[in-house]
Amino acid sequence: xxxxxxxxxxxxxxxxxxxxxxxxxxxxxxxxxxxxxxxxxxxxxxxxxxxxxxxxxxxxxxxxxxxxxxxxxxxxxxxxxxxxxxxxxx
Numbered sequence: 385x386x387x388x389x390x391x392x393x394x395x396x397x398x399x400x401x402x403x404x405x406x407x408x409x410x411x412x413x414x415x416x417x418x419x420x421x422x423x424x425x426x427x428x429x430x431x432x433x434x435x436x437x438x439x440x441x442x443x444x445x446x447x448x449x450x451x452x453x454x455x456x457x458x459x460x461x462x463x464x465x466x467x468x469x470x471x472x473x474x
Contacts, residue, residue, distance in 0.1 A: 407440060407442060407450065410440065411454065412454060412457075415451075415454040418431060418451070419451075419454075419455075422451075422471075422472050423472050428444060431447070432447055435447075455472075
């Protein structure tokens, strides 16, 4: 393998995933707790503030996207016609 190819491989391997990809993986690990808090009527704003204080600063749109993705993966229905805790009840 020539040096140019080796340098290209090294450069590609040093790339980091987009922040949202990293968040998605880490979000999945804490999702059960987040879902539990949502079901207990803890506000999205309070959850976002706690996530931000722990280094997971994200917009509410990103939060909703990650919640929806995890609900889809886990087969949890989201009732968009309801608000608060009722939205995430089975």
